[in-house]
Amino acid sequence: MATPPPQHGAGPYHPYAPQQGSPHPYGLPPQAVPYGLPPQAVPYGHQPVPQAPYGCRVCGAQPAVRATVRGHQGMLVLMRFLRQEGPFCRDCGLATYRGMSADTLWQGWWGPLSVFITPVTLLMNVGARARFLRLAPPAGAIVRSLDPGRPLWRRPSALAFLVPVVLLAFVPPVLVLLGLAAGEDKPPALITGQCVRNEGDWHDQKLLITDCGSANAQYRATRPADKPGGTCAPRDFLASLEYSPDGESLTCLTPLR
Incomplete structure (x- = not known):
């Protein structure tokens, strides 16, 4: 007797269910992202942005937007280029942006070429940040969204970078101004009898x-x-x-x- 062909969906696993041991870095396989969520109302004061066809890659919430957040590490001779691609909801996107940018601020300068690559990387992240800020609050998440945390310029890594930069930016002009104010010692005017x-x-x-x-x-x-x-x-x-x-x-x- 011929063996009947296997039926679609037969077996211990549903054909669209997430498989165990998923290599997804955030613990969510792509199949687990909810499709077809109804669009969220855009609150007053927010501009609608183009939505991804599915939710946030981290938590599954909507609305989400496609964006790439980049990072850089300089290691004297070697260097690393890092990136995280969306879609992200507002909170997960801001958390990713702030975390990678803060790490880049203190890890990205340690190399001859990295000195030039790091500011370019930080500027490219500004565009992704602007897209995240235009999103409405996330809704319909499968797992908890990432905590954006403190703003970038209030983090210790960013402050540790800003202090020497501010000193280097302001010390030379201050020294020049002090030199101009002091001027060269003008010889005394001679008076008859001296x-x-x-x-x-x-x-x-x-x-x-x-x-x-x-x-x-x-x-x-x-x-x-x-x-x-x-x-x-x-x-x-x-x-x-x-x-x-x-x-x-x-x-x-x-x-x-």
Whole structure:
């Protein structure tokens, strides 16, 4: 007697039931995602987004949107490119975005090329985040949705990255501003009767005002050289213009001995 052909669906397992030992990373086989869930009402203030044909890959909730969240790890010579593809509901998408971006902030910089790849990866995740934020709250989940947790910039890994970045961004401009504010030490303007000593040469003068009774005093400022009757004596020297009150007149320096 011929053996009858096996009937469709015969056997200990339903043909559409999830199989044991599913390799799905989140514990949900693709077959367990509910199809045909009715569309959820979009609350006021949310823009409708294109919906995936089935629910969130993590919890099965609707509405869900297709998006890819990326991560990067730099390991000096080697590097790793990470990605998680949707569809995601709002909560699971935000949790995935915040977790992978926070890890990238402190793991992604340790390599010559990773320094450039990491900011590109973080910017690409911003688009996925915007799509998640436009979704309505998840409904009809099979398992509990992921907890989005704290915002990205309030996480320790992000703060540990931001502190040196902020310091590197602000310290150079502050140092430049301090240097401009301080400026170079302007030489003192010489007044007739003051005594000075020259610690440089006459091509590069460095005149310091000194007590006329001191043994270090070398010259006395006698008079401006370019005023009427202000011709310097034969043995006098001329102070540079930078030591004049107006920056335009020369002062005679008469040796004290």
